Structure formats: structure tokens, C-alpha cells
Amino acid sequence: MSEPAATVAEPAEPFLDAPPREVARKLLRNPAVLVGGAVLALLLLIAVLAPWLGTVDPTMLDPGNRDLLPGVAGEVTTLTGETFAHTFWMGTDSYGRDIYSRVLFGGRVSLIVGVAVALLSLAIGMTIGLCAGYIRGLDSVVMRIMDGLMAIPGILLAIALVAMWRASLFTVVVAITIPEIPRVTRLVRSLVLTIREEPYVEAARSVGTPTAAMLYRHVLPNTLAPLIVQGTYICALAILVEASLSFLGVGLPTDIPTWGNIMAEGRLQFQQFPHNVLFPGAFLALTVLAVNMLGDGLRDTLDPRFNERGVRR
């Protein structure tokens, strides 16, 4: 081009992918996001701060305190022989372990599993989905494998996988992640199939954008919103599946307190001492509810299909 422009400004500061602040503001105005987020933040805080919230060692057996009802005040003797006063807010189980401490520490496992599974399955599913959706030849092969995986009920697959390996936090996370990957892949692939036909992708192609840059700059950012939403649902599901696995006795080993484990052990005495099941159950329900609320709120705000029904700009 020969013609110099009339006024050449300083090269603009290249902040290429600044997240629009508007989205954040919109999110904070959504009550579901606010309530779900607040409850979740509170649960997270409780889980992180568990050692300082008046808990005792959640794995400590104490035959003297077996089957106490919620709210009973008593004494705890540690292995080192120290004795101090302790109120059993949620009672104890048949081994004399403090349910309150177990539930708070169990929350750590649930949240770690939920978040780890969500992140892992999103990362893997997104990579596979992007490639399958954008690279034509790959699509039919990859998606048939994914269809095959999806044909196996998720929880059965997870049980089989945990049974194959030794049960640990890592194997449980992997076992729950694998059945989730095809679902994420399908979602990403279907999004990519629409995005790849968008005129802006075609326009980027016509200015010579290479495939990798195309995926990273144009396709990926436009799949993020639905993915974040999907991530919250996976998180909620993973928390439930982990609890189910533990409840069935194929999850984390019994020496690690998880909500599922506590309920599994409390199940036998449910008629006499329902608190063994009710307290972890209530926390589990509350967590899943909060995550789902957050997900619904995010969907309403981020997903353009819902967005358009609201007031425009």
C-alpha cells in the first residue's frame, strides 16, 4: 500500500485477549451465581480450615465414645494420652470417631475430587474435541471410540477401573474422569462444528492463519463459555460419583474420611443412629446443589442462546 495514512497513532497496546469486564459484572448480578458461589466458597473455606474449626483427628478410634448422639459433650483422649473436653456436635460412629471432624475433613476429598475431575476431563475432552471437530479425517475415528466409551455406564466403568488399580485419590479421580471425557468431547466437537463454519473463521483462513493458531485464537475462546458451564455439572457429578463409589466400598480406602465412606459405615446403624448418614448426606446435597446453582447461573449469563433472550446490551 503506497498511501500513508493521514494520522498514524502509536501502535496500539497489544492486549489481544482481554476478558471483557462486562461479563464479570453481569455474572455478579445473577442471584444464582451469587448464592451458589457464596455457599461453595463457604464450604471450601470450611474444608481448608478444618483443622482449626474445633475438630479432632477424624480417624482416631475411641471405644469410650461409641455411638454418641449429636450435641453430647464429653472427653477425647488422644494416642499420646492427652485428654481434653470436646463437644460431639454431630455425634460419633460405632468406632467412637467424631462425625463432625470426619465430615469437615471429608469435604476436602469431595471438593478435590470434584474440581480435579472437572479440570482433567475438560482439558482432555477439549483437546480431543477440538481436533476431532476441526480436522475432518480424525472425526469419524475418534468419535466412534468416544461412542464406544459412552456405551458403558459411567459408574460401572469407574468401578471397574478402580478395581483394576489400587484405590487411591489419584485412581479414583482418573476413574471418574475417563467416563466423563466422551461427554466433553462430544460437546466441544459439536461446538467446533458450528464455529468452524462461522464467517470469522473463514475470514481468518483467508488471511493465512495456520491451523494451530486458528484453534487457539478463534475456535477455543468461543467454546469456553459452554465448557465452563459443563465443568460445573461435571464437578457436581464427580462429587456424587465419588460418594457413591465410597458408599459401595470401591472408592477411597476406609481410613480416608469421605462423605461416601462415612455414610457407608453409618448405613448399618441407620435406624438407631441416623446422624451418621444424615450429616454427611446433608453436606453432600448442599455442595452439589451449590455447584449446580452456580452452573445454572453461569449458563444463563454466558451461554449466548440464553443471553439473547434477555435485554440486549
Place this chain on the structure above:
Amino acid sequence: MTLSIERLTVRLPVGGDRENAIADVSLDVPAGEIQCLVGESGSGKSVIAQSVMGLLPRTLRATAGQIRLAGEDLLQVASERLRRLRGEKMAMIFQEPMTALNPVMSCGTQVDELLRQHTTLGATARKSRVLQMFEHVRLPDPARIYAAYPHQLSGGQRQRIMIAMALILKPALLIADEPTTALDVTTQAEILRLIRELQRESGTAVLFITHDFGVVAEIADRVSVLKLGELVESGPAREVLRSPRHPYTQMLLAAVPTLQPRKTPIEGSRPVQLRTRGLSKVFHGGGWLGKRRDVKAADNVQIEVKRGETLGIVGESGSGKSTVARMVARLIDPTAGEVELDGRSLTGAKGGGEREMRRRVQVVFQDPYRSLNPRRTVGAAIAEGPLNFGASREQAWRRASELMSLVRLSPGALKRYPHEFSGGQRQRVCIARALALDPELLIADEAVSALDVSVQAEILQLLEDIQQRLHLTLLFITHDLRVAAQICNRIVVMQHGRVVEEGPVAQVFQAPREAYTRALIEAAPGKGFRFAAAQTQA
């Protein structure tokens, strides 16, 4: 007076770009007349239609005024009464008949439903009434159409179904909201004629909403011009079109391109820059379980464009004009044939050759709203090409700000996101993006079709200026003969994937050889009408 709108004001929700969607609008539609409501996008024309039908979205509220239909104030009646009035006393047809029809119900059943709800006729009487109506709107083979589903019909036929549905209860008022905008010109001409005839026959009052002055000239008895929610001018069609009083109307009319070709062919000595030989594209439809269907989108297309020339490819939807453009731009591969740039074949070009070619041929796309990534700044969009071709970040962004000035936008706006720009501004950004790689051939694929007429004129002017300054060759794809007449040196007319006629623009317009070309020119809305602007220009 069938419909009389008095001082109607509809408020926009807080945070809108203006306080009222429409403010203080008064409008009369007498029986037996067609009142056209013209305005650019965002002027509030559809809000008026929705207010009358009682179909305003929840976020909009009529805050003042009256809408009287045969004396009854529609803003005051109960929703139950309004529901009865819709269909019986007033009916509406929409821009996109495919989305207005239920895809899983046969056309006949959908029309029949109205009769079932609003009359006491028996099944056989209703059916014969529907068939009669189908015949009336000139649908071929009414019995077959009765059983057909919307997707089995053409766009024009679907719009006829909509019209049949609207008129079967003999309403006093028909509201037509851009009913021909989604249709091809020849179909548009037929539908306009049909509406006109039916209206004459039955004496229905028609409120016709459009952005197209050609359509206004074709159909209107009276015209009202709407600008940003306010009525600026109103009067008999001839008066408003011939001697508009308000400056806004004058500006709009001046922006309507004439069908009078403006340019002569460029001199023959220039070298040929782009040549296609036997270019064909076959799209394969159907899956491995379904029946295989091949569609010949382009069939043996030969075109030649000289350096610095503007070649227009015109045709209706499905004629293959965009397919040709996309093959030239290497966005899709041809099934057969070759594309040559300066005598070198591009078709087999791979790797370096393909990249070099991408640089030399650039495209401006139709939809300025979707051809920019909503999550990237316009600066990033413009700088992307140079960055892909090895420019440094600083060079690319300096280039982007130069180009912003070239397309008459402020370089300071580079950091903004596409949604902060209007349609016309976005199209300028798209042009800047296409120019960022110093192309020699610019393909404009319906580049002005989605724009309002005044913006369209600006963009056309900009394209012409840039072409002159940078000595570009322009391949201009359009369905709009008026636009083609303004900008092209030569024209290629396509139909069903084939080139049917080719020649200098003046020759094609004034002495078309092919019947199809003649039909196209004949169908251009407002053809016989000389607008105020055209008169002053002549």
C-alpha cells in the same frame, strides 16, 4: 379508517441506546390502501407492527397513545379479546416464512387450524376453503401443497402459504413486516404483485414495512418515513418519493443506487489478472445411509478479470456466485477446472505457493456481524494477517492503525471489540483486514447486502476510492442489480451454477441477450420509477 395510530410512544428498557423505541408516532391506514413504513434498521418499524399486533416483547411497553383498529383501542383490550382479533380482524406476515411456519405440521393443517379456532365450519368445508385460498394465492397444485411440509416448498411458496394464512379469515388489516426481504428478486416481484392484487380485490388495509425504496415505489399508496423512532415524513407515495421534504428522506432517497450503469469497460490492453477455466464444484449430499444427492453449485465457469477492473457476478440465491468466489479465494477446492492468477495456476498450489496466493487474494464477507470474532479486538483482527506472514507485532499494529485511517475509522478504536461498532463500521474493519496483506485481487462477497442503504452507499464509495488508490482488481459478488450497476465495469450473470450472460455493464443492462437476464432486470423493484435523486443526477 381501518387502523389509526395516535401519538404512540413505546419506551425502551433502561440502558438502551435511546429513551423510546418509537416516540409520538401517528399513522393512519385507511381501508383499501397500502401504507408503507420505511426506515433503516433500528428505526423502530417492527416495534410499531408488534404494538399493533399486541406482540411486543416484555421488555418494551407502550407508555402513551392509542392504536385504534376499527374504533377499538388495542392497547386497552384484554388479552383474550386481542387473541380473537388477531387472525379475524388483523393478520401479519413475516420476513422469514420458514421460521414462521411450524416445520412438523403440514401446510394445509396449519392454515386449517386458524379456521378451526375462529369459525364453526365442518372439516370438509374448512378443507375446501383452504384449497380455495391456496388457489387464490396462486399456489400450484393446491392438493399437493396442502399435504406438504414447509421444507418441501420454495421460499416463495412458503410466503404464499403465509399470505393464505393471513388472509383466510378476511381480516380488515394486514401487516407485512419485510415480507420479501428474504426472497430472490424474481420471487419478490411475484409476491409484491400478489399482495397488491389481493389487497385491491378485498379492500384490505395494508401496513407494509420495508427498508427498500424500490419495494416502496412498487407497492405503496402512502409512505411514512421513520428515523430513530420518530416519524419524519408522511404522505402519498408519489409525493414523498419524487419530492421529499425532510432532509433525512432526501438523504435516504439519494442513497438508493440507480439502475443506470455508471461505468464503461476498462481499456482492452490491460493484462488479465484472474482467469478461471472450466471451474466446477459439486457438493455431495446425503450420508452413507441416506440417498446420495449431488448438487452442481458451479458448472464449467469461465471468467476473466483484467487488472484494475471490477467484475460483478450477479445472480439469485443458489446461482453459484458465492461458490465461484470461494473457489477463487481457495476457501473451497474446485471439483474440476482451474483458477489462474497472472497466468499461474493456483489450483494445485500447496505450502508456500498457497500462502503466497492467500496474500494476493483477499475477501470481504457478507455479514459484518459474524465475520469478526466477537472475542477479539478489531486491532487483533486486522493485525492477524501480517502477523501470520511474519510481521513483527509492532509492524502489524502500526499497519493496522494506518489501515484504520484508510477506511476512515479512528486508529484509537483498534482496542475495541466488534460489538462496539455499527454494521457499517464493522464492514470497514473487514475491509481493513482484507487490505492488511496488500492484496492484488479483492473479492467482495455480498459485502454491502446486509447494510442499510445509506451505509451501503458509503461503503461502495469507500471500496471505489480504495480500488483507485491501490489499483486493486475487484470481484464483486451481489444479488442486487442496483449495486452492480453502480460499481462494476463488466457483469457476469449466473443461473444454476452456469454463466448465462457476460458483457460490459451498460450492454447487459440496456440490451440483455438472455431471457433470464431480462427477467432479473425486469424484477428489480422500483424499476420503472425515477426517484428524486435519479432525476437530479440525470
